[in-house]
Amino acid sequence: MRYFSTLTTCLAAAAATPVFAGPLLPRQSTSPSPTPTTPGACPPSGSARASPTMYTLSPSSPDAASPPGTLIDVEASNSTTREQAMVIGGIPASARTCSVIWIQGAPEERDFTVSGSGLVSVLQLEGFPAAGAPVSWNAVQPFVESTGAARNRHADFTAWDRPQYGAANHTLGGFDCAEEMRFHLSVDEAVSGPGSVRFQQDARNGFFVEYSC
Numbered sequence: 001m002r003y004f005s006t007l008t009t010c011l012a013a014a015a016a017t018p019v020f021a022g023p024l025l026p027r028q029s030t031s032p033s034p035t036p037t038t039p040g041a042c043p044p045s046g047s048a049r050a051s052p053t054m055y056t057l058s059p060s061s062p063d064a065a066s067p068p069g070t071l072i073d074v075e076a077s078n079s080t081t082r083e084q085a086m087v088i089g090g091i092p093a094s095a096r097t098c099s100v101i102w103i104q105g106a107p108e109e110r111d112f113t114v115s116g117s118g119l120v121s122v123l124q125l126e127g128f129p130a131a132g133a134p135v136s137w138n139a140v141q142p143f144v145e146s147t148g149a150a151r152n153r154h155a156d157f158t159a160w161d162r163p164q165y166g167a168a169n170h171t172l173g174g175f176d177c178a179e180e181m182r183f184h185l186s187v188d189e190a191v192s193g194p195g196s197v198r199f200q201q202d203a204r205n206g207f208f209v210e211y212s213c
Contacts, residue, residue: 042095042213050088050089050090050211052086052209053068053069054069054071054084054085055068056069058082059081059137062138063137065134068135071201072198072200072206074196074197075187075196076187076188076189076194076195077116083137084184085125086184087180090179091180093179096213097211098174098176098178098181099171099210100172100210101169101170101207101210102172102207103167103204103206103208104165104168104205105205109167112199114195116195119192119195120155120157120185120187120197121152122154123144123152124151124152124175124181124183125140125182126143126151128143143182147184151175155172158192161199181209
């Protein structure tokens, strides 16, 4: 009887002892992965930025098509007139307020030169050459001439390239929102005299549209 009692006790103890089956694996989540932010998606609050594509326009070579770039490069002098078209796309259709700003990084973070006057006219165009069509002075000029002066603002770059000026933001003001906003840039020689601006744009420098919904 003692043998059967001892055997019963051993079997009960073995049944109560947990069996090691290896390390526990993390439980797989069934929640969906976060959806990537779509370029141009309107933020639920605050504002977002869209950056530009630049096209150089030369009245002396009016049919010369310009490839897209990022450099701000405008000039008005006795020998040279160089203007630009600026296109800022990726703005959501639901955007309600749109402001144009230009920003500059610290002196060591920027490639920025102003000679003479840096007062630049920024005219929002009501039209633009069709997608895929060459962007030249002749192609853009009809839209410049048909756009009212009320859609014009100024960006004054004068002296801001000097090393004593650090990082700063400059606001031009509000413009009409569109999914693709188009502008004409030129040194406003009639107001402030001849000059030129060369300014390489990147995440810390150049024009942006700030928009909110």
